[in-house]
Amino acid sequence: MTTGADLENGVVFVNRLDAFRHFAEFSGPTQSQLHIRPLHEYVTSRLVLEGGFRPSELSPRPPLRTEKTGNLRRVIFAPQERTRTEATILGGLKTKKVDIVVSKDGIGPVLAISCKGMTGAVRNLTNRLEETIGECTNVHLSYPTLVFGYLFLMRANREGEDTLLTDAVLDSQGRPLEGIVRFHQALSGMIGRLSARNDASRYEAIAMTLVEVSPARAGEINEDYPPRGSAIHFDQFVDTIYRRYDERYVVSAPLLARRTRRLEWSGDSPAFDAEPLQRLDYRPRVAA
Structure with missing residues (x-):
């Protein structure tokens, strides 16, 4: 079980x-x-390495920095650069x-992701829906062009496995x-915002993910639900965010493209040799 001490001891999550x-595995107060x-x-690091955004553009900032030599942009693993501050x-x-x-400088917030996790108390899902709709509407009213994603994790607690009945999300058969x-259906109806003129209460992308908790599989994504064909499956989430942004x-907005186009990193970037980046589940955005 983890309690959060690793966050204070220099451990990075990329x-x-x-x-x-x-x-x-977290056992402390949520x-x-x-x-x-x-x-x-993990998400901020991925937005840099795979997404091509500058580390300095992100709040909180990931453990990365960049340098430019001629036409080459290199990304460097720099744990001392990371911050925990959320943007207001x-x-x-x-x-x-x-x-x-x-x-983006001169433009303002262009992309945001709300990351939520529920370790139990499934009965509170209705409240979660209300909060989810309210947050999206509130942000889109001020920034209608902002690409907004919602990433929601739940522990894949099963009935009868030392789990309180109120914390179970799966029956004994999985x-x-x-x-x-019902929660999956509700979230599926809140996506599909294709332009700034669409409903402010809809997200550009949503992912609902059940995370395995058994010691042998802790941290793996449940393979059965949501099904692969779901519009809010994790595998589709990040690509949809990038597509809507582009x-x-x-x-x-071709006149802004010089500032907004996503960057590509040099293949000899020092970050790619850093030990924590050897097990990435995605491909960095490397220049041809």
């Missing part, structure tokens, strides 16, 4: 399995947000701290309980 395993912070670091956005209804924000199916800030 790959999915480590971040998800921390969430699955109010501290320590159960979900490694997910923030002036929403249409109230100011709001958002878990992950990408901001099938999703009715409340989880459509909105590069293709549809």
Whole structure:
């Protein structure tokens, strides 16, 4: 079991399995947000390495920095550069701290991802839906062009496995309980925002993920639910975020493209030789 001490001891979370395993095994109070912070670091690192955003554009900042020599841009593993500070956005209804924000100089927030995790108390899912809709609407009212993603993790607790009945999301056969199916259906109806003129209460992308908790599989994604064909399966989440961003800030805004186009990194970037980056679950955005 983890308690959050690893976050204070220099451990970095740049790959999915480590971040998800921390969430699955965390035993401290969830109010501290320590159960979900490694997910923030994984996502921000991925937005740089795979997404081509500058580390300095991200809040919180991942353990990376960049340097430019001629036409080559290199990314460097730099744990001392990481921060834990979330960005505060002036929403249409109230100011709001958002878990992950990408901001461009002279433009403002262009991309945001809300990362949430539920370790139990499945009965509170209705409240989660209300919060989810409210957060999206609030941010889009002030920043209608912002690409907003919602990443939601749940522990794949099964009935009868030393799990409180109120914490179970799967039955003893591994099938999703009715409340989880309804939650999946509700989230599936909240995606599909293709342009700034669409419904402010819809997200550009959502991922709902059940994380295995058994010692042998802790941190792995449950393979059965949501099914691969689900519109909110994790495998589709990041690609959808990138696609919406490129459509909105590069293709549809050619005059801004010099500032908004996603970067490519040199293949000899020192970061790619750093030990923590040897087990990435995605391919860095490397220049041809």
